[in-house]
Amino acid sequence: MHISRSLTVPQAFLDLAQAMICHSDPARFALAYRILWRLQGERHLLDIPTDPDVARARKMEKSVRRDYHKMTAFVRFKEVPQDGPRRAFVAWFEPDHHIVARTAPFFQRRFTDMDWVIATPMGRSAWDGEALRCDDAPADKPDLSDDTDELWRTYFVNIFNPARLKVKMMQTEMPKKYWKNLPEAEMIPGLINGAEQRVREMADRLASDTAPRFNTRLHAKTQAKTHAKIHESVQSRS
Amino acid sequence: MKKTLKQRLAILSDAAKYDASCASSGTSKRDSLKGGLGSTEGSGICHAYAPDGRCISLLKILMTNFCIYDCAYCINRSSSNVERARFTPEEVVWLTLEFYRRNYIEGLFLSSGIIRNSDYTMEQMVRITRDLRVKHGFNGYIHLKTIPEASTKLIEEAGLFADRLSINIELPTDAGFEKFAPQKHPKNIRRSMGELKNAIDDASELTLQTRRKKHFVPAGQSTQMIIGADTASDATILGTSAGLYDRYRLRRVYYSAFSPIPDSSKSLPLIKPPLMREHRLYQADWLYRFYGFEIGEITAGRVDGMLDLQLDPKLSWALENRARFPVDVNKAEREMLLRVPGFGTKTVDAILVARAHKRLGLDDLGRLRVSLKKVKPFVTAASWSPARLIDRVDLRGMFAPPPQQMELL
Known part of the structure; x- marks a missing residue:
């Protein structure tokens, strides 16, 4: 069929549709098309967030946005x-959705002075200082290791406060599906299991009676200073 | 024997974990397309979560945990027997850049115990930020904890490189200071905050020559209060926060539930950190900053000045002020919609847009992902009137969590 009439849509639809088409749900195209069609008669359709089609589209958009955000957070070079x-x-x-090309400019803006490749089952993105390249051919998982991961794990373990264990909160924000590609995640079970014991030990072990040597020296110094001051003021008065 | 970098990283991150802030948002937009490394794009990114549910966005470390101060609540106080360590400025720079390149972090949150004197310590910290920015072209986020009593000149230099500066007030009352941190002076901390506010105000004016704003602490200043170490009530704490927001235009006040620390001072309670109390304080803080509530309103109904631990403060306020409900979602002003339990700021904005086009019913609210169970008693909508619900004596019972058996510990 030949379409001669040109379509006009609000900018908001283009933004929404660009996010929607990244979604992994095969129904995304049909929904985007339906909204496009309805917009020809209902110009303000996108202003009605309670409309069932719009609500569904916004949900897709939100899911893609979350996936994008998690990718910028959990990629580990x-x-x-x-x-x-x-x-x-x-x-x-x-990733859950087709967001490799969508996230690539973010990594370009951030890691401009290094070469990088991000490989995923949904394609690759790569930057070499000259050109940003993306494709959607499924990549194989490369075998990688980096010594700095060990320092990162050390940080992860020590920034954790065992007295505030909130596993559910952690998993809402960092769902288990991501763990297999996060070098720090292998430490999590041990941290959870050991937490109660560590808190109990802190409680059982009362504060030591002796302060470290430098503290004693510090006190001696401040006391000497105070004495000197008192001495001075006594002298100046007399 | 000298400790390895890994051993020192362990000590100096362990020592930094009692600082609650990990924000990396709200700064100027930057990228590295014209050189350097790193970017900031408005919203921050949480690169990991620890099992304590807290976001890990920044490399949060101390330059050193040696300290000449002896504040009772602090893991690094001079009289504590924790292991001590120190990074060189070059090591902090190296760790920040290498962590950043691997996408572990958004940037650096650097704090320090005080060695020799305030200016000496602050100088070392400023040097780290200067090296990161100038020598290495680092465009990521930097939060610097300023040292109490450091000279104005150093603070102003720090402000040229850091996105955010903070100085922790730690205790909500001056009496608390005297008891737990006798070497610190709340008056001086407030003076530092005031000076920083003035410097930020000055920088935000357009300069005559360039017609551009000076780059100076674009993410503003913040502070932190410890909750539950002293006896200050929630009303007192929130009153202090409101004063800080108004007087020094702080971006954030963080609340940190006092948490047992190794080799804890005997003058402090050894308790489980009051996490729920901390959560309620954050909620009340939000009501003050984004929902148009006054602190007095939030705590008025509470006899002891303590927030209700079972109900969130907005719901608690609504139950005390039933005469203000139900609110008509199709007619009410923004200010009143914001006071409906279950409506967030985004929901309210969506309602305002949607109702220009149609009369909203409960099903519409449902599609905005509102908890109908929570809002139903407080709103009227197309073919919905809760008239009898709002008068129910057991309304509180509909929301309060069921009684739980005490934990055995």
Whole structure:
């Protein structure tokens, strides 16, 4: 069929549709098309967030936005050997939706001075300082390791406060499906299991009676200063 | 034997965990397309979550945990027997950049115990931020904890490099200071906050030559109060916060439930951290900042000045002020819609847009992902009137959690 009439849509539809088409639900195209069709008669359709079609589309948009956000958060680059002045990094990530191309400019803006590749089951993105390239061919999981991960795990373990255990909260924000690609996640079970014991030990072990040596020296110094001051003021008065 | 970098990282991150802030949002927008490393794009990113449910956005470390102060609540107080360590400025810079390149973090939150004197310590910290920005072209986020009593000149230099500066008030009352942190002076902390506010105000004016704003602490200043170490009530704490927001235009006041620390001082209670109390304080703080509530209103109905732990403060207020309900979702002003339990600011905005086009019923609210169970007693909508619900004597019982058996510990 030949369509001669041109369509006009509000900018808000383009933004919404661009997010929607990244969604993994096969029904996304039909829904976007229906909204496009309805917009021709109902110009203000997108202003009605309670409309069932709009509500569903917004839900898709939200899910894509969340996936985008989680990808910017949970990608972990590992350094790989490279000739030349630029350092090179590779990451493996498993997104829920088709967001590899959508997130690539973010990584370009942030990691401009290094070469990087992000490989996923839904395609790859890559930056070499000259061009940003994306494709949607499923990539294989590369075998990667990076020594700095060990320092990161050390940080993760020590920034955790065992007296505030809130596992559910952690999992809402960092669902288990991401754990297999996060170097720090292997520490989580141990931290959870050991937490109660650590808190109990802190409670059982009363504060030590002796302060460290530098504290004693500090006190001696301040006391000497105070004495000197008192001495001075006594002298100046007399 | 000298401790390895890994050992020192363990000590100096363990020492930093009692600072609640991990925000990396609300700063100027930057990228590295013209050189350097890093970006900031408005909203911050939480790169990991620890099993305590807290976001890990920044590399939060101390430069050193040696400290000449002896504040009772602090893990790093001079009389504590915790292991001590120190990073060189180069090590902090290296860790920040290498962590950043691997996408573990948004940037650095640097704090420190006080060594020698305030200015010496602050100088070292400023050097780290200067090196990151100038030598390494780092465009990520930097939060610097300023050292009490450091000179104005150093604070102003820090403000040129840091996104956010903070100084922790820690105790909500001056009496608390005297008891637990006798070497710190609340008056000086308030003076520092005032000076910083003035400097931020000055920088926000357009300069004559460039017609541009000076880059100075774009994410503003914040502070933190410890909850439950002293006897201050919620009303007192929130009153102090309101004063800080109004007088020094702080971006955030953080509340940190006092948590047992290793080698704890004997003058402090060894308790489980009051996490629910901390949560309610944050909710009340939000009501004050975004929902048009006065602190007095939030705590008025509470005899002991303590927030209800079972109900959130907005619901608690609504139950005390039933005469103001039900609210008509199709007619009420924004201010009143914001007071409906179960409506967030985004929901209210969506209602205002949607009702210009149609009369809203409960099903519409449902599609806005509102908890109908929660809002039903408080609103009227198309073919919905809760007239009898709002007068129910057992309305509280509909929301309060069922009684639980005490935990055995």
